[in-house]
Amino acid sequence: MTFINYAAREINCKIVYYGPGLGGKTTNIQWIHEKTRPDSKGKLISLATETDRTLFFDFLPIELGTIRGFRTRFHLYTVPGQVFYDASRKLILKGVDGVVFVADSQEMRRDANVESAENLKTNLRDNGYDLATLPYVLQLNKRDLPGALPVERLAADLRLKDEPTVEAVATKGIGVFDTLKTIIRLVLNDLRRR
Amino acid sequence: MPRTNLVILEQDYERFIAMLEQLCTNANARFVFLLDKNGQHIASSGDLVSVDPTALASLAAGSVAATEGLAGLVGDQEFSTLFHEGRSDSLHLSTVADKAILVVSFDERSSLGLVRLRVSQATPALANVVTEVVRRSDAPRAEALAVTPLGDLTDADIDRLFG
Numbered sequence: 305m306t307f308i309n310y311a312a313r314e315i316n317c318k319i320v321y322y323g324p325g326l327g328g329k330t331t332n333i334q335w336i337h338e339k340t341r342p343d344s345k346g347k348l349i350s351l352a353t354e355t356d357r358t359l360f361f362d363f364l365p366i367e368l369g370t371i372r373g374f375r376t377r378f379h380l381y382t383v384p385g386q387v388f389y390d391a392s393r394k395l396i397l398k399g400v401d402g403v404v405f406v407a408d409s410q411e412m413r414r415d416a417n418v419e420s421a422e423n424l425k426t427n428l429r430d431n432g433y434d435l436a437t438l439p440y441v442l443q444l445n446k447r448d449l450p451g452a453l454p455v456e457r458l459a460a461d462l463r464l465k466d467e468p469t470v471e472a473v474a475t476k477g478i479g480v481f482d483t484l485k486t487i488i489r490l491v492l493n494d495l496r497r498r
Numbered sequence: 499m500p501r502t503n504l505v506i507l508e509q510d511y512e513r514f515i516a517m518l519e520q521l522c523t524n525a526n527a528r529f530v531f532l533l534d535k536n537g538q539h540i541a542s543s544g545d546l547v548s549v550d551p552t553a554l555a556s557l558a559a560g561s562v563a564a565t566e567g568l569a570g571l572v573g574d575q576e577f578s579t580l581f582h583e584g585r586s587d588s589l590h591l592s593t594v595a596d597k598a599i600l601v602v603s604f605d606e607r608s609s610l611g612l613v614r615l616r617v618s619q620a621t622p623a624l625a626n627v628v629t630e631v632v633r634r635s636d637a638p639r640a641e642a643l644a645v646t647p648l649g650d651l652t653d654a655d656i657d658r659l660f661g
Contacts, residue, residue, distance in 0.1 A: 311508045311511030365553075488659075
């Protein structure tokens with residue numbers, strides 16, 4: 305649900321990074337936080353366990369600029385990837401305007417990717433969303449690791465529709481902003497149509 | 499209807515501010531803060547100088563969402579009020595018209611009893627405006643377009659955002 309505030313002259317959109325545990329969702333957000341100008345970002349909030357696993361969510365607000373005099377702000381959230389945090393994932397998807405699925409390219413994480421993508425479909429449906437019309441980007445992360453599967457094979461496993469696919473190495477920032485720009489473009493185009 | 503926009507017009511904002519200012523005074527609160535359930539800051543009043551409103555909105559929404567999840571687990575529809583007691587500052591959170599969250603921050607100059615009373619007195623009027631805003635935002639496209647700045651957004655507008 306995009307929030308348009310005429311009094312504050314702001315448009316606020318919510319983007320959720322989804323995917324299996326240890327896939328790089330938080331790393332994406334941390335990179336964006338690190339590389340974004342101080343005046344264009346808010347506080348990075350991480351609700352994590354003592355071992356730095358996401359417990360509830362990470363949250364980073366960023367601001368891109370103005371459209372028709374309205375500041376465009378994007379609230380970036382990650383979900384906890386571990387399977388047993390499903391109730392939290394469902395809550396975080398509420399009000400979402402766009403989803404980035406961060407897949408782990410390693411062969412040994414193939415089942416975890418597929419399970420998480422299925423879980424995303426279920427949780428979107430349970431929240432009343434239609435994936436066919438929701439802005440959605442697939443990020444293939446960890447492309448630098450030796451066990452990375454070919455892009456075609458990952459795409460065959462994980463593509464949920466004709467979504468854009470971005471290759472990434474989030475620890476080095478590769479593909480992180482490409483992914484962000486792609487989902488933002490989709491969200492704004494979607495807003496125009498709505 | 500999740501794929502709609504929530505649109506706050508200036509007149510809505512002014513009405514919210516008037517009600518929040520009154521509540522802040524009546525409850526002897528540090529600040530009062532209204533957000534939507536998805537974590538978007540709508541309006542606030544009082545001393546927010548040392549508070550990041552975006553972060554507060556996100557965390558308050560997460561807290562209420564998690565508590566509602568808990569309520570569902572134990573068979574209740576919702577726990578409509580949350581209270582966090584600190585050493586000097588406390589937070590009272592309550593839902594408004596099932597769409598918004600009202601946060602009241604207070605210290606030793608007030609009390610939980612007073613805050614609860616003032617919140618219960620202020621909530622019906624706040625709920626009326628929230629309901630009106632939601633109803634308008636859910637209206638058919640033609641009506642919604644009349645109040646959105648994005649209906650005629652162009653590719654060039656989007657390109658400009660990325661410099």
